[in-house]
Amino acid sequence: MLLSLYGRDARVSVDHRELYIPCLKLRLDISHLPLFEKVNHIELDKEYAHVMVTVNELPICEVEQWVGIDLNSTGHVAVVANPSTGKVQKYGKEVPHIHKKYSKMRNNLNNEGYPKVAKEKIRNKENRISKDLNHKISREIVNNAAQQGCGIKMERLSDIRTTARTSKSTRASLHSWSFYQIQMMIEHKAKLRGVPVAYVDPAYTSQQCSRCGRIGNRNGKDFSCPHCGHVDHADVNASFNIALRPPLGEGNGRLHADRDACKGRIDTPQ
Template sequence: MKLVIRVKLLPTPQQASALQATLHACNEAANHASRCAFTTGIKRNRELRTQIYAQLKDRWGLGAQAAQHVIKKTCDAYAALAGGLKAGTFGRPGSKRRAKATGKPITFRPDAAQPYDDRMLSWQTEQRTISIWTVQGRMKRIPYTGQEDQLVLLARRRQGESDLIQQNGHWYLLATIDLPEPPENPAPQGFIGVDLGIENIATTSTGKRHSGRQTNRTRENDRRLRRDLAKKNTRSAKRRAKRNAGKQARRTRDINHKISKHIVAEAQRTGRGIALEDLSGIRERARLKKPQRVTLNSWAFGQLGSFIAYKARKAGVPVVYVNPAYTSQECSQCHHIDKRNRPRQAVFTCRSCGFVEHADLNASHTIAQRGWWMWVRGAESQVPVLRLVA
């Protein structure tokens, strides 16, 4: 199981200047490679390398390994774009979003991440320093720091490339470690269903609700602040906007980490699996009013799901994905489906058997049942057949 550890570099001003010049040179070269790939249609690593490898070394002063990584980074970006187009991430063919994504070359920010392999970067884990290639020569004995438990794992299990990034004036290396996965529980004692939403970020079939009320209020205040600062457009407003940039994303990430940790810990403690809704493409399928679209699109449901998935793998907890269709309308007791079963956002009242429960909790029970249905049949790629009631 591969995980990413972020370590903070502590360079001197001279070393930081060299690192910044290196990032800028690599990303300028990547933009040149992207323009060539877009113009010629050559987007495979080997073919593109034949075309521009020498140019990158001569014009931007890149080393052999750096030039190859720049080309590979460019090809990977186009491969990711092709995958997104195939999955419908950029909308339907002919849409403005899709035309915007495909109508010009991919561009890289001046401080976008640059990959390093062991020829360009060496770790002195005992001294906790690194030696790294830059366009101004090799920089040695740059100290780094991080969480103690993560640094111990880094020293023992680091594997593959690392990415150099700059964030808010600080320098980091994203290093990959390879951890052995514990065996997955072969016989879970049922499943914990997780219903994701906006009023309640996550509701589990065990009765735990992670409320999103305070979070939504804070995010609305953040949106209002960004809008007001953009209207002012003064120098001080821009400075304040820059200070607040990324604050909401960090807060959301922290909340998702805490929720996912709680859900996985409960599943591991009780010997159960976790059932999640397959929400891929929800933004394209949802038909909501504009204020609701803003709220839906700004919450990282995919991030929360990925956090639950990787922490479950780390704990040996099985995870299944179920069809999300009609989970809010199906009765978890008699399985009667009717849109009138949910007269209000938080209320579920079955029109067939009279069962009454909080709507999100009822949906989580339905998700748990579908997860168990899929597990016992060993058909995780299939979805149950639902009875629709007019």
């Protein structure tokens, strides 16, 4: 059974971070929620209460420093670099292993002749795990950027699935992991914290040297520059390049959420 309460029909009150629904004599702890303007919608089932609220966005801060985020289908999902401090943070090392595990499980079911519904259950479980990890990774990235007083720069990766070079062993990871989803989550959480987000041209971020700016040599996860002698992890080098590049213009650098709003998509977080 699912009970939905809308607007005034809910007749709820908020007191000391507790939400009270008089018609059900139900009190809900909302201390974990961000400060919000009003309650729009409440759905109740046997176990959970789904509360939809309107949260006011903080004004976007003016920043002088930026962190760059390099998203990957192999190794760590996200590598974040701050050129002003030289600090590097890596997230999501377990993700490629998760996708290989569930891809192998689906292949085994397919070989053994299991019905399609069994494979869909495994795929749905994988998607739930991926979404949960994306939430945790994006939250930590935004919180760290806010604490450092930095903006966030990312690559415009709209064509990554058609342009990325992949091997057979990494293809499942690339097509299972949602780069768009994690970028959307970073944008949404950054707006709530007032952290600016910008996009840069992804061309040669992995081949360009972050020290001298000239094209170097990349071999797997290793990068070396024959011009200045700089040697680094390829993803770390790329994240520094992303942080140092100028944002794209209004047309190409527009945020995902803004583009979706213009196209009338209703799944854009508000």
